Structures are given as structure tokens and as C-alpha cells.
Amino acid sequence: MESVFRWINEELKPYDIGVHKVAPTCEQVIKYKLPPIIPEKNSPRTPKFVKKFGEVADELDVLHLVILRDIIKRSILEYMDVYRCLEVEVAKGIKLEAYRVVYGVLRSIREEA
Numbered sequence: 001m002e003s004v005f006r007w008i009n010e011e012l013k014p015y016d017i018g019v020h021k022v023a024p025t026c027e028q029v030i031k032y033k034l035p036p037i038i039p040e041k042n043s044p045r046t047p048k049f050v051k052k053f054g055e056v057a058d059e060l061d062v063l064h065l066v067i068l069r070d071i072i073k074r075s076i077l078e079y080m081d082v083y084r085c086l087e088v089e090v091a092k093g094i095k096l097e098a099y100r101v102v103y104g105v106l107r108s109i110r111e112e113a
Contacts, residue, residue, distance in 0.1 A: 022075040024060065032067060034058040 008019050024034065037057045039046040049057075060068075 018079075020075070020079060022072055024058070024063070024071060028071065029058050032063060034060065034062060 005019065005021070012019065024032070028034075035058070037053075037059050038055075039049045043049075063071075
């Protein structure tokens with residue numbers, strides 16, 4: 001999973017976009033009553049799990065999709081540069097309008113010829 005995360009960030013770097021990991025806050029874990037995941041004592045994967053997540057982690061799969069989507073949206077808005085997005089959208093609109101004007105001028109020149 002870590003390699004996929006690194007790959008996504010590398011692919012998005014030219015576009016000045018970075019992907020951050022998102023996790024529910026402690027308050028959200030309590031609010032949504034997320035059940036704990038307790039690793040199996042005899043599993044060979046347990047030491048790696050405990051090292052990464054601790055003795056107990058929370059089961060995120062039980063979160064309703066709408067709630068998970070809301071957590072992700074809020075996280076995006078926290079990191080997103082809204083002013084930069086508006087600049088890009090305005091620039092796109094201006095560029096589109098410029099194309100329309102130039103196309104209109106060229107069309108009228110052709111019609112006159």
C-alpha cells in the first residue's frame with residue numbers, strides 16, 4: 001500500500017498535487033463507535049501490525065460510505081488551496097472566452113471574403 005501511495009504522489013507531482021493519508025480523529029472513532037481490531041496473537045503478521053498501528057487499531061470498514069466520504073471531503077478542503085483553484089478556473093474561463101472571440105472574428109472575416 002505504501003508503494004501505491006508513493007506512486008500516486010510521484011504521478012501527481014507535475015500538477016502540484018499531493019495526496020495525504022486521512023484517518024478518523026479520536027472524536028470520530030468515539031462518535032461512530034468504531035470497533036477495535038485486536039491482532040491475532042499467533043499470526044505471523046502480528047508483529048508488523050503492532051509496530052505500525054499499536055496493540056489495538058480501529059475497524060474503518062464499518063464506517064458508512066457517506067460518513068467516510070464526508071471525512072475525506074473535509075480533509076481535502078483542509079489542504080486544498082481554494083484561491084489557487086479559483087485562479088485556475090477564472091483563467092480557464094478567460095481562455096475559453098478569448099477562443100470564442102477569436103473564432104467569431106475569424107468567422108466574420110471568412111464570411112466577408
